[in-house]
Amino acid sequence: MSGNGTTPVIEVNGLVKKFGDKTVVDHFDISVPKGAIYGFLGPNGSGKTTTIRMLCGLLTPDAGSGTCLGYDILRQSDNIKEHVGYMTQKFSLYEDLTIRENLDFMARMYRVKDRKRKVDAALEDLGLANRSHQQAGELSGGWKQRLALAACLLHQPDLLLLDEPTAGVDPKARRDFWDEIRRLSDDGVTVLVSTHYMDEAIQCDNIAYIAYGKKLIDGPARKIPEMVGLATWRVEGPDLAELATQLHGKDGIEQVARFGSALHVSGMDAQKLEAAIKPFLKDKRYTWKQQPAGLEEVFIHLMSGSTDNFAAGQEAA
Amino acid sequence: MALSSSRFLAILMKEFIQMRRDRMTFAMMIVIPIVQLMLFGFAINSDPRHLPTLVEVHDTGPFTRGFLAAMQTSTYFDIRGTVANSTEVDRALKTGEATFVVTIPEDFERDIVRGEKPALLVAADASDPATSGSASAALSVLAANTVNNLAIGPLSYLAGTQDAFSVIAHQRYNPAARTSYNIVPGLLAIIISMTMVMITAIAIVRESERGTMETLLSTPARAPEVMLGKIIPYVLIGYVQTCVFFILAFWVFSVPFAGPVAPFLLGLNIFIIVNLALGFLFSTVARNQMQAMQMSFFYLLPSILLSGFMFPFAAMPGWAQVLGTLLPSTHFMRVIRKIMLKGADLSDIVPDLRALLIILVAVSVLAMLRYKRTLD
Structure with a gap:
């Protein structure tokens, strides 16, 4: 209805x-x-x-x-x-x-x-x-x-x-x-x-x-997901934990989350994200694919972006 | 295994923190000894003085005045006025308006002077032997002193005669001065106070503790519906307690029931409901069952000490009497003693019922205002 x-x-x-x-x-x-x-x-x-x-x-x-x-x-x-x-x-x-x-x-x-x-x-x-x-x-x-x-x-x-x-x-x-x-x-x-x-x-x-x-x-x-405008790449391959560590903190990459046998790499700026990923695309062990962000990535993104108002309240006090 | 002082300290610290956070228990631990000390130390006086006394005057003269003045100065008696006839005497004693009524017979003065050794009648409300006992004992001494003081001049021949006039003390309602006659009826008031308050206080706090309060509050139920629904089942428990009480009072203690049953039942119902409403009020303040228990005990203490149950009401200082007047058990104590021991009728207990009703209305209004229909 x-x-x-x-x-x-x-x-x-x-x-x-x-x-x-x-x-x-x-x-x-x-x-x-x-x-x-x-x-x-x-x-x-x-x-x-x-x-x-x-x-x-x-x-x-x-x-x-x-x-x-x-x-x-x-x-x-x-x-x-x-x-x-x-x-x-x-x-x-x-x-x-x-x-x-x-x-x-x-x-x-x-x-x-x-x-x-x-x-x-x-x-x-x-x-x-x-x-x-x-x-x-x-x-x-x-x-x-x-x-x-x-x-x-x-x-x-x-x-x-x-x-x-x-x-x-x-x-x-x-x-x-x-x-x-x-x-x-x-x-x-x-x-x-x-x-x-x-x-x-x-x-x-x-x-x-x-x-x-x-x-x-x-x-x-x-x-x-569209409203949030998060860009996401999905990557599959071996040693994902190692890859995740390397990806973390790179300019343009805001979030690296594990989904089963894949990693979802996301960022708000699609171009910056692509630039950050570029060096890794050469590694033939991994398959990269751009895809629309799912709800879950979006929520992880929202949560990491928001501040704890209890903590904020304490800082103010 | 080795004992650890660190673990011991951890528990010690935790207990202190919890004790400090649980303000209610903390306050109780501080307040209860203070209250007990104040009540036992100041309020309880088993040698009651200033007992209300009325005079039925059929003759006046120096001996009458002398005797009444001696009564007043003895501080046992507080002469408050006069009564006209024996009907009024009965009534004053039955309603508790007076503990003693002194009757000066006709030709009292003339008979003393003539050496006819008249008798002066003092009717005492002996339903509580502790109240009337020592004052009654003082009467004959007062009579002898009065004669000695006045035996001068032409009346000097009366000096030394111990019995120029005698005092006949008529102990009414409980002539054998059995303490159980006074204590046992009062116990009903105490038993009901204790159980009714506690049971309702816990019943509502339990809803909050178990989380069922949230469901109850999410329904459209209103305060009077919840209050009545919670209270009525316990009224029945109050009836059962009353039945058990009377079985024991009659069979074990052989306490008489002199008065009519209907006014007693009226008083009983009001009293039970007052206590349940009070329990409901406590439950709106207490946050858990423990606190509800503590509050009930806190209420029970003055109910025992200040209601005239254990110690004569008349013997308490003014502030304690004021506190006692605020307690429903004080008034029900009077109702049940008047009816059971003195055979009082409805008209004799009207002031007590009125007081109970005022307390009931006040407590109910307060309870319903305190009862929150939200979780705020």
Whole structure:
């Protein structure tokens, strides 16, 4: 579904959140169209969780304004909460309640109509119908995550906020999880998801890259490399570690990253990069190929370019 | 393996750092001894003085005035006014308005002069023997002194007669002066204070500790919904405790239950809810279960010492009485003692219920204002 022409589900401007004298989120703007899967990428402590919490009214912004599902994020968080499904980073359902009791609890909290049938259906979908009397604390990481997702879908939210939903979950479970997210998105549910994983980032329609409280880039996933304008060469051959050491620090080469059996050598200035590589092209043991930069190189580039605002804050102080 | 002083120092340093960071525990460790010392040292006085006393006057004259003046100067009694008849006497004692009521009989003065050795009646609220005991004991000495002081001139023939008039002290409610009659009902107030406050304080902090608070806050639940939902289940536990208490109070301690049940239940319910609300308030301040426990104990201490449970309320200095008045257990202590021992009715406990309700409203409002609906 395209967001063009319709009111954005999330539209916020200049969000600021400070904890003490540390600015965790610094003038954050975002516009999320309906039905989109919007990815929040960024290193640990970059403010992804804080931003999500501000969007659903769990934290009060120190500055900024905006709407979420058409409701004011500062004054109408009760209305927002009614229509948002929020999945926390850490499993935050009741470990000492059974699977069914947890779902029942959440359904009641959101005043879900036809509760028993909805809970039964959720258990069936989860494939947990025969284990519904097991305590949630006994479930493995992957099952806990699926239960948490089911719990925040019971009231059929219009917006899903998922905070690193697949941390500590095995690849198969992650794949299933993303299939589910895609299905929901196709049904018109807007999804905002934070993640560390590049393979998940690729699944998103749009990506906002956040580092140390600041949004560095924001756009459609496939356009991100183009927007950054990073030039990349791929090189294959023997003794890549040795080659990488030689390449490091050369003028024009900003980044040398290992990808499986190849190195990706990148720089912002394509001509300078080519000049730097030229002497190595003669070595016939290696095959060099110019290629468009992938998301992963772009993010490594963005991360190395951004400064740690905690460190910066300390320098200033 | 060799012991390492470096490792020992590492642990020592770490403990100090953690102790310093955990300000709450640190404050408790400093404040508790101070508070205990202040309470035990100053507030607790098992020789109560200035007990509220009323007079039922049917005669006046030098002996009456002399005796009342002697009572006042003894500092045991604080004469606050008069009562008209025996109904008012009963009422004053039952509501706790007076601990003693002195009745001067008709023709008291004339009978003394005639040598008829009249008796002066002092009705005492003996439900707490510790309160009324030493004051009662002082009465006959005061009578003898009064006679000696006035036995001059034409009345000098009365000098030396120890019993120109006698004082009959009527110990009401607990004539056998059994301490258990006073302590056992009070224990209900203490038991409920201790468990109800702690249980709710922990129940909410546990949500934060386990991370489930984030889910709870992400739902549209409002403060009163959360507060009521958290409190009501524990009200039932309060009922169970009360039942257990009464079974033991009747069978083991044979404590009487003189008054009506309905006003007692009313008081009990308010008291249980006050304590649960207080626990809820504590939980909005405490950051972990340990702190919640510490705060509960910190509250329990004055509830035992300043509520009139262990030591006579009247014997405490003014500031301690003010602190005691702020405690819900002080008021419930009065409700349950009045009803169980004195057979008081609803009208007799109205001031206590009013105080409990005021505390309830204040605590609830504070708790709901403190309850944050965000993670800020």
